[in-house]
Amino acid sequence: MAYDDQNIFAKILRNEIPAIKVYEDERVLAFMDIMPQAEGHTLVIPKAQAVTLLDLNAEDAAYTIQVVQKVARAIEKALDAKGIVLMQLSGEAAGQTVPHVHFHLVPSSIQAMRNHAAEMGDMEKIKANAEKIKAAL
Numbered sequence: 277m278a279y280d281d282q283n284i285f286a287k288i289l290r291n292e293i294p295a296i297k298v299y300e301d302e303r304v305l306a307f308m309d310i311m312p313q314a315e316g317h318t319l320v321i322p323k324a325q326a327v328t329l330l331d332l333n334a335e336d337a338a339y340t341i342q343v344v345q346k347v348a349r350a351i352e353k354a355l356d357a358k359g360i361v362l363m364q365l366s367g368e369a370a371g372q373t374v375p376h377v378h379f380h381l382v383p384s385s386i387q388a389m390r391n392h393a394a395e396m397g398d399m400e401k402i403k404a405n406a407e408k409i410k411a412a413l
């Protein structure tokens with residue numbers, strides 16, 4: 277699928293709009309979701325331009341999942357998470373709303389998670405969670 281470089285995550289990657297970042301290296305960025313489905317909901321995105329998981333090259337896919345694991349460990353430690361839902365929506369038909377591939381880490385359960393991209397979170401709480409996650413990384 278054609279990549280739209282004006283999507284919101286592309287703008288975050290170019291620092292054109294702010295994000296509460298917890299981890300960044302040359303290939304991957306992790307930042308807090310602003311409409312969290314649970315406290316500590318974090319997004320991990322490859323910097324490569326890919327809309328869905330199926331558009332992502334194997335090297336970036338492999339590298340990104342390693343960072344997903346690293347951030348998940350930090351979330352577990354920082355927030356004493358008993359379980360973490362890893363979610364990846366590929367394609368509008370699956371409910372994907374931002375057309376840049378991303379992995380959701382939601383420290384919750386599939387039954388207890390809040391609705392998807394439904395309600396803005398409390399920015400102070402989100403920032404506090406980010407600080408804890410960063411400290412655990």
Ligand code: 5GP
Nearest residue numbers: 284295308309310311365371372373374393
């Ligand atoms: P998708 O529906 O594409 O799987 O998930 C997109 C996610 O991005 C949603 O969970 C939504 O809350 C989040 N989101 C949408 N706009 C922004 C934004 O401007 N900043 C951040 N940090 N997250 C966003």
